[in-house]
Amino acid sequence: MKKLVLAATALSLLAGTTPTLAAQCKDAKGRFTKCPAKPKVCRDAKGHYAKCKK
Structure with missing residues (x-):
């Protein structure tokens, strides 16, 4: 029963972000x-943010 409630809660949170x-x-x-x-x-090369070349 706890798994069902947890799954329903997770789905409702995901559905709430889509719109x-x-x-x-x-x-x-x-x-x-x-x-x-x-x-x-x-x-x-080190993974740091850099300006993009055009």
Whole structure:
């Protein structure tokens, strides 16, 4: 019984986060639009953040 309650709670938490991700890619009328690209993250040889070369 505890496993069932735990699983239901986990699913409800996951389902609650999905609409916020989809809402970012909607226009003012509520229609889906193309999402803006995420900025590219560049790293150097040591794994530290560095400026991306164009």
